[in-house]
Amino acid sequence: MNKLLAQIAKFGVVGVICFIIDYVIYRIFNAGFEAVGFDNVFPQYYLISGFIAFTVSVVANYILSFKFVFERKEDMSRKKEFIIFVILSAIGLGINELCLFVGFDLIYKNWSWLNGIMSASFAKDVFFKFGATGVVMVYNFITRKIFLEKKD
Template sequence: MRSVLKRPVTQQFIKFAAVGILSFLVDWIMLVVMVELFHIDFLVSTTVSFLTSVALNYALSMRFVFEHRDDMSRKREFTIFAILSCIGLGLNDLYMFVGVTMLNVGYQAMKVIATFCVTWYNFFTRKKFLAG
């Protein structure tokens, strides 16, 4: 077990998960506040909360999880991150829409499911395109 935790990818994923948990909490709290307190549509709320958490996730991920690639400018790095995040947002909103409107899953439960699915996409695409 100990040798598994020493693998660089495993350590990197643990850091990624910690950043992700914090980002998820921001996402979750904003979603619930916008839906429950301000009565904003769940799909609008999930989009706004997702985008906010992505900004936080970018800052923390590039500082603590992934190293800046020497062969890539910060502008290009952010552009790639933004494109990957837009795809993640599309997946997130698709899961939320299908789960809530078609499968009749509560929006809070569906947010957990959507986040779990999009997390795997985020890790592997960011690792492939952004990790140094």
Template sequence: MKKLINQFIKFGFVGVAAAIIDFGLLTILTEVFDIYYLISAAISFIVSTIFNYVASMTFVFESKYGKEQRHKEAMIFLALSVVGLILNQVMMWFFVDITNIYYIFAKVLATIIVMIWNFVSRKIWLEK
């Protein structure tokens, strides 16, 4: 249990760093470059996911794949991330366009949901 708690704390630190990248890039692309919020959200999600993959597999999760099978791990991570991206985009659209929540607040809600998906799915499919 202690290992799981320690792992979740590390996951949290990596997640906070990824969220800073995600929210920062989302805001810059939307506010400074006037890019439509769903496009900005997709770009920022992808960039933060790449960071998250490298940091998670380095500091949080112990891979169940050997060095010779890292491509398999990366493909699984990519598939899980595509589901996360779809969840993110649907949540952003729903909260902004349907419920009229400001896009940054919508991003907070979407991030919470995607974070849960990320932890559970990576525990199941990527960890030793």
């Protein structure tokens, strides 16, 4: 049990680092798209920002996860390990994008009382982004533990 708690703590630290990478890139791209008026052409521009940011953070997460969190399976090639990691991450990306879309486009934009308690920017860039990250973090830990970690 102590080993699992230590692993969860390490996963949390790696997750925070990768979230910072993800979040900073997400905000930079959102600001860039808004500055050039792309938000007027494609209102879901934040999904593109989310895709780019998530992709960069996955590479960092792969490196840090196997350096500090998970024990590699000795009978699995690094190529196969990376492919499985990317597939699991792609599913995580889908969950992330779905959470952002449902949260912002379906909930925030249609529940007028939310407009009174938070701005669109806060809803998109903080509230639903952090919520999506929490959901994906739980998914990532469970699936990586099941499919990629060496069994004791």
